Amino acid sequence: MLNGKNILLAITGGIAAYKTPDLVRALKKDGADVTCVLSQSGAKFVSELALQSVSGNRVYTDLFSLSAEHEMGHISLARACDLVIVAPATAATMAKMAQGIADNLVTTLLLATTKPILLAPAMNWAMWENPATQENVKTLSGRGAHMIGPVVGELACGEEGMGRMADIEDIVSAAESTLELSGPLKGLHATVTSGPTHEPIDPVRYIANRSSGKQGHAIAGALAGLGASVTLISGPTNMDAPEGVKLVNVTTADEMMAAVNSCGQTDIFVGAAAVSDWRTVDTEKQKIKKQGPGTVPELKLMQNPDILKTVATIGISGGISGGLSNSARPMLVIGFAAETENLVENARRKLAAKGCDWILANDVSNETDTFGGNNNQVHLITRSGVEEWPRMNKRELAQKLAQRIADAFLSNSGHASAGNVS
Numbered sequence: 001m002l003n004g005k006n007i008l009l010a011i012t013g014g015i016a017a018y019k020t021p022d023l024v025r026a027l028k029k030d031g032a033d034v035t036c037v038l039s040q041s042g043a044k045f046v047s048e049l050a051l052q053s054v055s056g057n058r059v060y061t062d063l064f065s066l067s068a069e070h071e072m073g074h075i076s077l078a079r080a081c082d083l084v085i086v087a088p089a090t091a092a093t094m095a096k097m098a099q100g101i102a103d104n105l106v107t108t109l110l111l112a113t114t115k116p117i118l119l120a121p122a123m124n125w126a127m128w129e130n131p132a133t134q135e136n137v138k139t140l141s142g143r144g145a146h147m148i149g150p151v152v153g154e155l156a157c158g159e160e161g162m163g164r165m166a167d168i169e170d171i172v173s174a175a176e177s178t179l180e181l182s183g184p185l186k187g188l189h190a191t192v193t194s195g196p197t198h199e200p201i202d203p204v205r206y207i208a209n210r211s212s213g214k215q216g217h218a219i220a221g222a223l224a225g226l227g228a229s230v231t232l233i234s235g236p237t238n239m240d241a242p243e244g245v246k247l248v249n250v251t252t253a254d255e256m257m258a259a260v261n262s263c264g265q266t267d268i269f270v271g272a273a274a275v276s277d278w279r280t281v282d283t284e285k286q287k288i289k290k291q292g293p294g295t296v297p298e299l300k301l302m303q304n305p306d307i308l309k310t311v312a313t314i315g316i317s318g319g320i321s322g323g324l325s326n327s328a329r330p331m332l333v334i335g336f337a338a339e340t341e342n343l344v345e346n347a348r349r350k351l352a353a354k355g356c357d358w359i360l361a362n363d364v365s366n367e368t369d370t371f372g373g374n375n376n377q378v379h380l381i382t383r384s385g386v387e388e389w390p391r392m393n394k395r396e397l398a399q400k401l402a403q404r405i406a407d408a409f410l411s412n413s414g415h416a417s418a419g420n421v422s
């Protein structure tokens with residue numbers, strides 16, 4: 001199962017650390033390549049030499065080791081693996097993780113990694129049951145960390161109770177299933193629209209807007225990063241598809257609507273595209289010629305389909321052959337409101353008019369540089385309230401939104417009516 005997988009094993013300071021050479025052996029037997037990172041207190045229970053001998057790899061111990069930085073910086077180390085296992089995971093390490101504290105090599109790697117994390121806690125039963133630890137466990141699980149154990153048994157301190165590190169073979173099978181099941185949105189399908197649409201006037205001219213696709217593409221990438229399978233339907237942009245995302249390129253609003261209806265069952269829909277509200281009634285087959293001085297052509301416009309409203313009120317038709325009778329509404333439908341005045345008030349109206357669950361209101365006045373720029377500032381409006389988010393980079397905003405979506409699904413036991421979560 002773990003064939004060819006690179007595992008970073010972080011060993012922190014619990015007595016169960018003495019078992020980690022056996023864990024390394026078991027992971028290697030299952031096909032993994034294991035690199036160990038040993039905290040200073042972990043080193044009191046197991047030697048660097050023992051771990052190096054069983055793993056066959058250099059053991060990393062010091063955040064400020066120049067030779068380690070030379071061979072592999074801590075950021076690369078955090079990313080060069082498929083999975084990070086923390087065994088034993090002490091109460092202190094989990095508390096630091098929950099707070100985002102990076103004060104040694106292990107906690108720095110844990111903060112820097114974008115890979116799935118599996119924690120094998122081990123501690124005294126009272127420390128485990130302490131509400132502070134339980135709160136930290138909940139926080140970390142909510143962010144997508146996987147847990148194995150602890151189990152009930154005789155503890156190092158001589159007491160009995162819940163706190164023993166899980167058995168080696170159980171940690172190995174948890175590693176296998178974590179690699180199959182990584183991310184809180186695993187098993188969910190998200191469809192994201194992004195970029196502008198181009199509505200042709202004649203073979204060389206079109207109606208468009210300044211959307212770059214930066215925001216929509218970042219959202220697609222962030223959702224994929226949390227494990228969702230993502231279809232990104234994009235109008236014309238210069239952006240590449242984010243890693244792990246299926247990209248469908250379209251040009252017009254009509255094509256975008258058809259592509260949305262072709263992407264099948266969807267759990268989460270995010271409409272970040274700046275869809276043109278209108279298109280010309282007739283597209284001229286030939287380039288419109290300039291007429292005499294003072295004479296300009298008249299463009300007759302008609303309404304484009306409202307993709308967000310269709311998805312929120314009718315659903316996604318489940319493929320071109322599906323037809324409307326097979327339409328299913330995604331569990332969570334999120335739109336954007338691009339406004340230049342009365343931001344929250346107008347966005348609230350849009351939320352109701354479009355029938356979506358959440359709307360992100362962004363000010364797109366010229367001076368904000370929201371269209372095309374790298375930063376955005378939004379108000380998240382749900383049926384039950386308004387949250388003002390600070391101005392941030394579009395990638396950060398995408399990650400915050402993706403996490404918010406994951407929290408909504410998790411607090412609804414993964415499914416039913418995430419849209420009602422504020």
Ligand code: PMT
Pocket residue numbers: 193195210211212213214215216253271272273274275276277304305306307308309334335336337338339350362364370371372373376394
């Ligand atoms: O692409 P960037 O340069 O990164 O900029 C990001 C953005 C400003 C384009 C993005 O954050 C944003 O605000 N997208 C929505 C732009 C828009 O068209 O807003 P709207 O208020 O006109 O539309 C409201 C909602 O309805 C949007 O979710 C839109 O996708 C959707 N819509 C609108 C019209 C239409 N015919 N179909 C739709 O689905």
